[in-house]
Amino acid sequence: MFEEFLSNERWWLTVKGPEAKIIISSRLRLARNIEDFPFPSRATRSQKKEILERLENLWSKVEILKLGFFVRMDEVSFLDRQFLLERHLISQEHINNPQGKGLIVSLDERISIMINEEDHLRIQVLTSGFNLEETWEIINKVDNAISRFLPYAFLPEIGYLTACPTNVGTALRASCMLHLPGLVLTKRIGKILELLAKLSFTTRGLFGEGTQALGNFFQISNQVSLGISEEEIIDNLCGVVKQIRDQEESARNLLLRRHKPSLEDSIWRALGILRNARLITTKEALSHLSLLYLGVDLGIIKGIKREVINNLFIVIQPAHLQKMEGKALGDQERDYKRAALLRSKLK
Amino acid sequence: MFEEFLSNERWWLTVKGPEAKIIISSRLRLARNIEDFPFPSRATRSQKKEILERLENLWSKVEILKLGFFVRMDEVSFLDRQFLLERHLISQEHINNPQGKGLIVSLDERISIMINEEDHLRIQVLTSGFNLEETWEIINKVDNAISRFLPYAFLPEIGYLTACPTNVGTALRASCMLHLPGLVLTKRIGKILELLAKLSFTTRGLFGEGTQALGNFFQISNQVSLGISEEEIIDNLCGVVKQIRDQEESARNLLLRRHKPSLEDSIWRALGILRNARLITTKEALSHLSLLYLGVDLGIIKGIKREVINNLFIVIQPAHLQKMEGKALGDQERDYKRAALLRSKLK
Numbered sequence: 001m002f003e004e005f006l007s008n009e010r011w012w013l014t015v016k017g018p019e020a021k022i023i024i025s026s027r028l029r030l031a032r033n034i035e036d037f038p039f040p041s042r043a044t045r046s047q048k049k050e051i052l053e054r055l056e057n058l059w060s061k062v063e064i065l066k067l068g069f070f071v072r073m074d075e076v077s078f079l080d081r082q083f084l085l086e087r088h089l090i091s092q093e094h095i096n097n098p099q100g101k102g103l104i105v106s107l108d109e110r111i112s113i114m115i116n117e118e119d120h121l122r123i124q125v126l127t128s129g130f131n132l133e134e135t136w137e138i139i140n141k142v143d144n145a146i147s148r149f150l151p152y153a154f155l156p157e158i159g160y161l162t163a164c165p166t167n168v169g170t171a172l173r174a175s176c177m178l179h180l181p182g183l184v185l186t187k188r189i190g191k192i193l194e195l196l197a198k199l200s201f202t203t204r205g206l207f208g209e210g211t212q213a214l215g216n217f218f219q220i221s222n223q224v225s226l227g228i229s230e231e232e233i234i235d236n237l238c239g240v241v242k243q244i245r246d247q248e249e250s251a252r253n254l255l256l257r258r259h260k261p262s263l264e265d266s267i268w269r270a271l272g273i274l275r276n277a278r279l280i281t282t283k284e285a286l287s288h289l290s291l292l293y294l295g296v297d298l299g300i301i302k303g304i305k306r307e308v309i310n311n312l313f314i315v316i317q318p319a320h321l322q323k324m325e326g327k328a329l330g331d332q333e334r335d336y337k338r339a340a341l342l343r344s345k346l347k
Numbered sequence: 348m349f350e351e352f353l354s355n356e357r358w359w360l361t362v363k364g365p366e367a368k369i370i371i372s373s374r375l376r377l378a379r380n381i382e383d384f385p386f387p388s389r390a391t392r393s394q395k396k397e398i399l400e401r402l403e404n405l406w407s408k409v410e411i412l413k414l415g416f417f418v419r420m421d422e423v424s425f426l427d428r429q430f431l432l433e434r435h436l437i438s439q440e441h442i443n444n445p446q447g448k449g450l451i452v453s454l455d456e457r458i459s460i461m462i463n464e465e466d467h468l469r470i471q472v473l474t475s476g477f478n479l480e481e482t483w484e485i486i487n488k489v490d491n492a493i494s495r496f497l498p499y500a501f502l503p504e505i506g507y508l509t510a511c512p513t514n515v516g517t518a519l520r521a522s523c524m525l526h527l528p529g530l531v532l533t534k535r536i537g538k539i540l541e542l543l544a545k546l547s548f549t550t551r552g553l554f555g556e557g558t559q560a561l562g563n564f565f566q567i568s569n570q571v572s573l574g575i576s577e578e579e580i581i582d583n584l585c586g587v588v589k590q591i592r593d594q595e596e597s598a599r600n601l602l603l604r605r606h607k608p609s610l611e612d613s614i615w616r617a618l619g620i621l622r623n624a625r626l627i628t629t630k631e632a633l634s635h636l637s638l639l640y641l642g643v644d645l646g647i648i649k650g651i652k653r654e655v656i657n658n659l660f661i662v663i664q665p666a667h668l669q670k671m672e673g674k675a676l677g678d679q680e681r682d683y684k685r686a687a688l689l690r691s692k693l694k
Contacts, residue, residue: 261683265625276619278612336608 001080002069005087005109006315006323017129021297022245024177024217024310026131028139028234031162031171032121035151039163040100040116048100048116054150055115059104062145064138065113068106073098079328082319088126093117111142118163119171121146130241132174132234159226169226174237177206178244181216181294182251185263192247193218200224201240206286206313215286215313220244252298267295274342279335285316285342292346308345316341348427349416352434352456353662353670364476368644369592371524371564371657373478375486375581378509378518379468382498386510387447387463395447395463401497402462406451409492411485412460415453420445426675429666435473440464458489465510466518468493477588479521479581506573516573521584524553525591528563528641529598532610539591540565547571548587553633553660562633562660567591599645614642621689626682632663632689639693655692663688 017026033039034054037047052072059070073081073094081095084103089112094101102115114122123146125139153161159169167173183189193203206217220241222233255263270291273280293309295301314320321337322329329337364373380386381401384394399419406417420428420441428442431450436459441448449462461469470493472486500508507518514520530536540550553564567588569580602610617638620627640656642648661667663685669676672684 261626261679265627265686268623268625269620272619272623273616274619276615276622278615279608280612332608339612 001071001076002083003323004107005083006320017127017131019245020129021306022179022248023130023241024179025126025128026135027124027126027175027177027219027221028132028135029125029173029175030121030123030139030143031119031160031167031173032123032143032146032150033153033161033163034120035153037120040118040120041163043100043116045100051120052100052102052115055102055104055113055121058146058149061149062142064142064145065104065106065111068104068111070104071102073101073103076103079319079322083323086314086317086319089124090114091117091122111138113142119167130176130238130245132176132238136230136234166223167225170228170230170233172225172230172233173221174234175219175221176237176241177217177219178241178248179216179290179293180218180244180248181290182248182255183244184216185266186251186254188247188251189218192244196220196240199240201237214283215290217290252294256298263298264300267291267298267300271295271301271346274346277339277342279332280339280342281335282317282338285338286313289313289316304346312342312345348418348423349430350670351454352430353667364474364478366592367476368653369526369595370477370588371526372473372475373482374471374473374522374524374566374568375479375482376472376520376522377468377470377486377490378466378507378514378520379470379490379493379497380500380508380510381467382500384467387465387467388510390447390463392447398467399447399449399462402449402451402460402468405493405496408496409489411489411492412451412453412458415451415458417451418449420448420450423450426666426669430670433661433664433666436471437461438464438469458485460489466514477523477585477592479523479585483577483581513570514572517575517577517580519572519577519580520568521581522566522568523584523588524564524566525588525595526563526637526640527565527591527595528637529595529602530591531563532613533598533601535594535598536565539594543567543587546587548584561630562637564637599641603645610645611647614638614645614647618642618648618693621693624686624689626679627686627689628682629664629685632685633660636660636663651693659689659692 034051037043037051040048056070060066076098078095081090081098084090085092085095087109089105089109090103091114094103094114094117100116104113104115105111110126112124123139123142125135125142127135155161160171162168162171180189183192196203200223202221202223204219206214220237222237225233270288274285274288274292289309289312292301292304293306296304296306296309316338318334321334321341325337381398384390384398387395403417407413423445425442428437428445431437432439432442434456436452436456437450438461441450441461441464447463451460451462452458457472457474459471470486470489472482472489474482502508506516509515509518527536530539543550547570549568549570551566553561567584569584572580617635621632621635621639636656636659639648639651640653643651643653643656665681668681668684668688676684
């Protein structure tokens with residue numbers, strides 16, 4: 001299942017979006033619930049089944065979604081669920097407790113809808129670069145199209161109702177994934193994360209909630225969804241993301257001016273290890289790939305395409321390696337295949 | 348001074364000697380003192396001067412020595428003294444207190460004589476591989492030739508007299524330099540070093556007394572020089588060196604049988620770093636070169652000649668880098684030049 005995705009040029013990783021050097025991707029997520037149904041945590045098995053069926057029907061009628069997949073998570077293998085997580089299409093919760101849960105995903109993977117996760121619907125649109133406006137247009141279209149078939153739980157004076165009170169109101173979460181090796185290397189990242197928290201922004205790692213900032217990736221998103229409009233949420237995020245991008249650029253300039261030899265050393269060593277290792281973990285590979293990416297950005301490394309590195313960030317992950325091999329692999333086998341893949345792609 | 352040595356194919360590093368894979372070099376050292384002169388630590392300035400003069404005269408008359416150098420250490424710059432230490436031709440003591448001290452060294456660097464170190468004469472012969480017999484023949488020739496011109500301090504019932512009682516008797520120290528990455532990687536080295544100490548052998552690092560086992564090199568030598576003959580000293584060393592060589596070979600076989608992926612990984616990473624780093628310390632470079640050397644021994648790395656690596660063990664050192672550049676270099680400059688040299692030699 002999902003073998004098509006393996007050859008997908010993951011749109012949000014193609015670096016074709018605007019300013020995609022530092023701002024890798026933009027993401028919007030809407031939480032929606034269906035009127036007269038309890039939230040998934042309180043819904044009965046048959047109520048969840050009914051919701052899934054309604055969405056299965058709806059899926060084939062909505063133009064923007066119909067080229068893609070509708071799947072029941074309990075019919076998807078554990079490996080495939082892991083694979084979907086690695087592609088940022090589902091959450092850990094969707095892997096661990098697949099019963100009664102579902103997923104709709106467009107063929108280009110830009111649009112995905114988790115069904116019966118925390119809310120009945122979690123609509124996500126993910127695009128390349130600093131691209132919140134276009135992302136907003138797309139998610140609006142999807143939302144409107146669905147609302148024609150499903151009555152949403154909505155109160156005019158509050159907004160959309162959600163399982164968790166922190167999402168009530170717009171139920172919108174907007175985020176950008178930023179690659180910030182400059183701020184990490186100059187040790188300025190700590191203060192910036194502190195400041196973001198004070199400004200009510202949330203920071204996460206490459207793989208969502210609870211993950212570390214692997215590979216110097218930071219996902220920055222709004223915390224507040226109630227009492228402000230969707231446009232304000234997006235504008236606020238845009239403002240803060242631009243400031244961080246400027247900070248990252250100034251950190252990179254500082255590194256080039258004051259620490260060029262050690263910067264070049266770190267970047268070339270990263271490439272040396274990626275091109276030579278015979279065993280490598282995901283975590284180690286991500287940290288070297290991050291430096292390599294920085295090296296390409298700064299013109300220190302030439303002849304390696306940014307989209308090759310971007311793609312590696314995703315395909316070196318455990319489930320991807322196993323999908324490519326077509327079988328389950330033990331820890332050392334994965335480290336071995338991962339190293340071989342990195343060598344062949346970075347020749 | 349000594350610029351000729353820079354282009355010398357350091358004989359004991361050419362790997363042309365027997366069994367030079369694991370047993371890199373063989374070394375004999377004789378301590379000799381001149382009758383009716385106090386040991387250097389108690390000799391006056393003018394007595395040391397006289398000894399130096401006698402050796403200067405003698406040097407040009409001894410066939411085996413005369414193509415080479417006779418130098419007074421206080422006429423040699425600090426950098427050049429450091430350079431001679433790095434080539435295993437003098438001791439730290441000869442660097443720190445050069446007054447009244449001298450050195451004779453043959454053009455091929457196999458024969459060297461420190462003058463007025465702990466003893467009046469410290470005659471050293473250093474050859475490639477497991478080669479104690481030939482080394483013994485050479486040092487005997489040198490010793491006999493000198494004794495024709497200088498009366499040695501010698502008592503028939505004791506043997507040669509030396510400044511330190513541990514050297515009295517034969518005044519012979521025999522040693523082999525072994526490259527033991529297999530025993531280090533399999534963590535067997537500790538027990539072997541303990542056993543060697545019990546058997547009255549001394550173990551030192553690549554750069555003599557007090558140095559760590561950098562680059563997995565271990566110099567093993569006899570402790571006892573009194574009460575046994577020169578032949579017994581050499582035979583005992585040969586016996587123990589053969590046993591350690593066998594242990595090293597069995598450790599390498601174990602690594603290949605049981606840990607091949609991680610062994611190959613370590614070796615290829617070492618090469619990756621050596622070929623890509625822009626800044627590297629001597630210590631780090633030695634540890635990677637050791638693994639690379641092992642990789643060549645085991646046929647994992649092809650196309651890199653053993654003598655290239657052997658030569659790098661010596662020329663990446665601080666004084667060598669500065670001699671090659673023809674000027675003093677700061678720490679980071681040396682790390683930078685060292686990395687550049689490694690990249691160019693290991694292309």
